[in-house]
Amino acid sequence: MKLDILAIGVHPDDVELSCSGTILKHIAQGKKVGILDLTIGELGSRGSGELRLIEAAKAAKVLGVSVRDNIGLADGFFRNTKESQLEIIKIIRKYQPKVVLANAINDRHPDHGRAAKLISEACFYSGLVKIETELNGKKQEKWRPTAVYHYIQDRYIEPDFVIDVTDFVAKKIESIQCFGSQFYNPDSDEPQTPISGEYFMEFIGARMMQFGREIGVKYAEGFTAERYVGVDDILSLR
Numbered sequence: 001m002k003l004d005i006l007a008i009g010v011h012p013d014d015v016e017l018s019c020s021g022t023i024l025k026h027i028a029q030g031k032k033v034g035i036l037d038l039t040i041g042e043l044g045s046r047g048s049g050e051l052r053l054i055e056a057a058k059a060a061k062v063l064g065v066s067v068r069d070n071i072g073l074a075d076g077f078f079r080n081t082k083e084s085q086l087e088i089i090k091i092i093r094k095y096q097p098k099v100v101l102a103n104a105i106n107d108r109h110p111d112h113g114r115a116a117k118l119i120s121e122a123c124f125y126s127g128l129v130k131i132e133t134e135l136n137g138k139k140q141e142k143w144r145p146t147a148v149y150h151y152i153q154d155r156y157i158e159p160d161f162v163i164d165v166t167d168f169v170a171k172k173i174e175s176i177q178c179f180g181s182q183f184y185n186p187d188s189d190e191p192q193t194p195i196s197g198e199y200f201m202e203f204i205g206a207r208m209m210q211f212g213r214e215i216g217v218k219y220a221e222g223f224t225a226e227r228y229v230g231v232d233d234i235l236s237l238r
Contacts, residue, residue: 001066004031006097008088010115011041011075012056013179017195017204018151019101020063021165021172021221023092023170027064027206029167034067034139035060036091038115039075046190047077047181059178062171067095075218076111080118090133093140100145105152105224108194116150120226123148150222152207155193164238166218169208173201 005026009015015023017033025032037056042049053070060068071087079085092100102119103112125131127144133141152159165172177183181190184198194200205219212220215238231237 001095001096002032003034003066003097005033005099005101006036006092006095007033007101007151008036008038008103008115009109010038010073010078010103010117011044012037012039012052013041013059013176013182014103014112014153015101015151016059016063016172016175016179018104018153019223020059020219021168021208021219022101022151022223023063023065024171025163025165031233032066033063034069034095035063035065035096036088037068037070038073038118039069039111040072041106045193046188046196051181052179055179055181055203061179062175068113078111078114078118078140080114080121083116085122085125086131086133088119089126090135090140091107092126092145093125093133093143094135096143098146100148101223102148102150104155104157105150106155106157112153112217120148121165132137135172144157146193147229148226150226152219152222152224154206157222157224159211160225162215162220162222164212164215164217164220166212167203171221173204176201176204225226 040049041052103115106113208219
């Protein structure tokens with residue numbers, strides 16, 4: 001199965017929090033979208049890695065993605081190594097996405113920026129014919145996505161472009177709430193974290209409103225690009 005978009009996040013819920021509106025919008029347009037989680041988020045202060053896998057599966061159903069994979073790198077301790085890159089390359093070559101969405105280039109959580117670099121380099125090396133990989137005993141063909149775009153996470157980063165997701169915010173919030181172990185629950189006795197506060201969802205909405213306001217819509221998601229973004233029609237820009 002070939003994908004139009006592969007959204008990659010180092011932790012389950014990274015994608016939902018940051019770019020699930022964009023995913024929903026493109027699925028509604030008939031595009032095929034998948035998610036790859038690099039870890040199971042086992043170092044999270046709340047819940048467990050096993051629970052995060054269950055929550056991720058629920059969120060995938062809400063979003064309607066074609067596939068969701070997890071390559072099981074070590075949360076917190078993964079590094080940008082040949083071994084880690086090859087695991088991502090196998091997935092890129094398997095699904096041959098046109099576009100990859102990746103973690104923020106830098107962020108409060110050090111895993112995010114490190115994953116951004118790892119993903120970006122894996123996308124490049126996936127296009128080199130002399131890097132050989134196999135999946136299920138079959139040699140894979142080289143494949144390089146047309147573009148890698150980085151979504152914006154906790155820290156504010158000036159986006160290179162934003163996408164109107166106004167019509168998909170309710171479903172985005174529903175997908176985020178599938179990760180009930182991670183977010184506000186007044187009955188929980190687990191440790192408080194920067195994302196488990198009562199007003200965190202308001203922050204998510206406010207960030208989208210901030211990006212949306214710049215293009216005259218209610219809600220948008222922002223991205224940074226690794227290269228110039230080309231357009232076919234200047235009149236379609238907002």
